Amino acid sequence: MGIYKYLIVILVLIFPLSNEVYARPISWSGGSTFMYKTDSMKSSYYYHYSPLYRYSLGVEYVNDRHFNDQYFNLRGTYLLDRENTKSSQRNFYITGGLSTKSSDNFIYGIQGDWETRRLYSAISHTNQHTKTKDFSESEIQLGIAPYLGEYDDLHSWIMVKAKKNTIDNDWNVYPFVKFFKGDFLIELGTKNSHWDIHYMIRF
Amino acid sequence: MIKKILPIVVLVSCNIYAMDKMHEHKSLNNDEYKTITHSSDANNMFVEFTTSLSNMQIVVVDVNGMVCDFCARGIEKTFYNDNDVKKVKVSLEQGKVLIAYSLNKKVDLDEIKNIFLSNGQTATDIIIKNI
Numbered sequence: 001m002g003i004y005k006y007l008i009v010i011l012v013l014i015f016p017l018s019n020e021v022y023a024r025p026i027s028w029s030g031g032s033t034f035m036y037k038t039d040s041m042k043s044s045y046y047y048h049y050s051p052l053y054r055y056s057l058g059v060e061y062v063n064d065r066h067f068n069d070q071y072f073n074l075r076g077t078y079l080l081d082r083e084n085t086k087s088s089q090r091n092f093y094i095t096g097g098l099s100t101k102s103s104d105n106f107i108y109g110i111q112g113d114w115e116t117r118r119l120y121s122a123i124s125h126t127n128q129h130t131k132t133k134d135f136s137e138s139e140i141q142l143g144i145a146p147y148l149g150e151y152d153d154l155h156s157w158i159m160v161k162a163k164k165n166t167i168d169n170d171w172n173v174y175p176f177v178k179f180f181k182g183d184f185l186i187e188l189g190t191k192n193s194h195w196d197i198h199y200m201i202r203f
Numbered sequence: 204m205i206k207k208i209l210p211i212v213v214l215v216s217c218n219i220y221a222m223d224k225m226h227e228h229k230s231l232n233n234d235e236y237k238t239i240t241h242s243s244d245a246n247n248m249f250v251e252f253t254t255s256l257s258n259m260q261i262v263v264v265d266v267n268g269m270v271c272d273f274c275a276r277g278i279e280k281t282f283y284n285d286n287d288v289k290k291v292k293v294s295l296e297q298g299k300v301l302i303a304y305s306l307n308k309k310v311d312l313d314e315i316k317n318i319f320l321s322n323g324q325t326a327t328d329i330i331i332k333n334i
Contacts, residue, residue, distance in 0.1 A: 028277030029321035053321045084268025084325040086298055117270050117295060151293040155272050180273045202276055 025077040025093055025111070026056045027202055033058075034201045040194035041066040041165075046075070054079045060097065066167065067132070073097040073107065090114040095126070104131045117148050120157060137165040143178065154181040161189060161196070245297055252292045252301045253334050259289060260304040265328035266319060269298055277322040306333070 027050040048058025060073040075097035099105030109126030120143035143159035157178040176189025187198040287308035292301040319326040
């Protein structure tokens with residue numbers, strides 16, 4: 001497992017700092033998660049703790065390159081509904097956050113996912129209110145696992161992400177890959193020379 | 204006619220319900236376990252898991268929603284917090300988790316169900332087997 005820790009650290013150092021909705025926003029009861037995410041507009045570092053499997057509370061540092069701004073968000077996510085079957089899991093969440101800059105800055109949104117060992121799909125919609133401008137972002141993800149790994153194996157996913165925000169007002173569709181093994185997960189995608197990167201560590 | 208059928212339906216229903224409950228709680232010997240699992244893969248998993256173990260209680264849990272390795276990480280971590288847990292094996296393919304408890308542990312089925320719930324999955328069936 002040590003090599004994956006080094007891989008994560010190296011990738012964090014190589015790629016430039018960005019944010020929006022996070023996949024797997026709640027951990028197990030008592031579990032912690034650290035995430036780093038960067039895309040064409042923002043970078044963010046996010047730590048959250050789940051006192052119960054129903055919700056998580058976290059702190060996020062955002063470097064907003066689009067508005068040339070830096071701030072912290074206090075974020076919370078609540079699991080509205082979950083359905084487990086033998087071969088699938090489906091979740092719906094609501095999420096929200098307050099910025100430490102001022103009470104005029106806050107975000108809120110909804111997200112949902114459905115997955116099997118072979119297929120993955122997720123949707124999200126987030127609204128962000130700032131002093132200067134309000135905007136929203138929608139995202140759709142679809143993925144397929146080329147092989148079915150067992151527990152402790154390296155798991156790989158080929159994914160497609162479609163994102164639209166009301167600033168650019170245009171859908172961006174691009175492929176990305178997702179790998180996870182043990183407590184580490186990384187997603188890598190690129191479009192028009194913009195990296196979309198997401199690391200996650202659970203402990 | 205209905206008077207004849209109704210008692211039979213009630214009797215069969217009660218038996219099915221009782222068998223279902225027994226399935227959840229019963230401690231089994233080898234032959235009984237093989238009969239219930241109906242799966243050579245599940246038996247192989249059990250044999251492999253218990254190869255180096257003795258004088259243990261093996262709890263076999265069927266789990267719903269365990270489709271993602273990354274999401275199942277908490278299962279191992281939570282069970283290993285219990286000093287009486289000696290070994291844990293998760294199989295995404297089988298949808299099963301095997302837990303080896305020391306014999307002095309009084310296995311609490313509700314506690315096991317809650318552990319899975321707190322990790323995001325659902326325990327649907329639990330079998331305890333002494334080895």
